[in-house]
Amino acid sequence: MAKQKKLSLGIDLGGTKIAAGLCRDGEILKKVIFPTHAAAGFDSVISVILGAVEKVVDGHDHKDIAGLGIGSAGQINPVTGEVIYAPNLKWQNAPLGSTLAKALKLKVQVLNDVRAATLAEHRYGNGRDLENFANIFVGTGIGSGFVLNGQLVHGSTNSAGEIGHICMDPEGPVCGCGNKGCLEAYASGTGMENYVKAELKKGRKSLIKELAESKFENVRGPLIGKAAEQGDELALAAIDRVGEYLGLALANIHTLINPEMILLGGGMMALKQYFMPTMLRTMKKHILPVADQGRELVREARFENDAVLLGGAAIFA
Numbered sequence: 001m002a003k004q005k006k007l008s009l010g011i012d013l014g015g016t017k018i019a020a021g022l023c024r025d026g027e028i029l030k031k032v033i034f035p036t037h038a039a040a041g042f043d044s045v046i047s048v049i050l051g052a053v054e055k056v057v058d059g060h061d062h063k064d065i066a067g068l069g070i071g072s073a074g075q076i077n078p079v080t081g082e083v084i085y086a087p088n089l090k091w092q093n094a095p096l097g098s099t100l101a102k103a104l105k106l107k108v109q110v111l112n113d114v115r116a117a118t119l120a121e122h123r124y125g126n127g128r129d130l131e132n133f134a135n136i137f138v139g140t141g142i143g144s145g146f147v148l149n150g151q152l153v154h155g156s157t158n159s160a161g162e163i164g165h166i167c168m169d170p171e172g173p174v175c176g177c178g179n180k181g182c183l184e185a186y187a188s189g190t191g192m193e194n195y196v197k198a199e200l201k202k203g204r205k206s207l208i209k210e211l212a213e214s215k216f217e218n219v220r221g222p223l224i225g226k227a228a229e230q231g232d233e234l235a236l237a238a239i240d241r242v243g244e245y246l247g248l249a250l251a252n253i254h255t256l257i258n259p260e261m262i263l264l265g266g267g268m269m270a271l272k273q274y275f276m277p278t279m280l281r282t283m284k285k286h287i288l289p290v291a292d293q294g295r296e297l298v299r300e301a302r303f304e305n306d307a308v309l310l311g312g313a314a315i316f317a
């Protein structure tokens with residue numbers, strides 16, 4: 001019998017929740033989820049992580065565990081394991097990797113969460129046999145990871161793949177990063193919601209107003225989806241606009257890196273039936289012909305909620 005692969009730990013560290021898993025070769029053997037309570041500060045989040053690790057390790061000897069990989073929101077230095085800047089954790093220059101390595105006496109590595117998810121797709125998911133692909137996450141924000149020549153790309157300041165912040169229009173709406181007209185300001189869930197709110201403010205008639213009980217804070221993605229289901233014109237236009245901007249961005253990615261495939265995931269995929277046709281049509285229209293390989297160029301990512309955790313564990317698998 002072949003020797004069984006070593007165990008490894010994966011963590012998905014987000015602003016609202018922390019998921020930890022004990023994994024072996026792409027399989028989650030045990031998983032727990034805890035609230036992050038980011039406002040309580042770095043030390044408190046560390047103790048939540050340590051508690052989560054203890055739960056999933058559950059009596060296994062640490063020497064049977066090859067290491068702990070973390071996918072964290074924000075800008076990460078994967079060499080030092082430092083979280084340089086993570087607005088939703090309210091961290092700056094936080095020594096995440098070294099603190100956990102010391103406490104757990106394990107090898108620890110930290111990656112940006114979307115980059116970790118990309119690693120999971122490359123190892124175990126729909127990017128498994130691909131040498132060149134992009135994995136794009138479209139949720140409340142937009143992030144991505146690239147694998148080129150079989151390697152996950154980090155970039156010189158570890159920001160390769162920040163596709164949410166490519167500029168679609170220098171005079172466009174203000175983005176969370178401070179710039180104007182970023183892809184994320186148009187095609188993320190937040191961008192879509194802001195567009196709907198602006199149109200409602202202008203007095204545009206829509207079922208959304210009724211569904212949201214005239215409260216702007218209720219104008220969220222699922223509600224816009226519900227209105228679209230009922231054929232609401234504004235909802236359909238808002239989702240279609242997402243498709244248009246994503247299509248442009250995908251065409252640019254294809255032209256730039258000539259991947260075999262672009263994988264798409266994230267919460268916005270719940271609305272895929274409405275935006276995909278426009279997205280694919282727009283992409284085809286704007287792609288450089290030589291980058292268009294005349295076949296399927298976009299596919300859904302395999303993993304949903306567990307992608308980041310599995311990607312973290314994959315670092316040591």
Ligand SMILES: [Zn+2]
Binds near residue numbers: 176
């Ligand atoms: Zn931006």
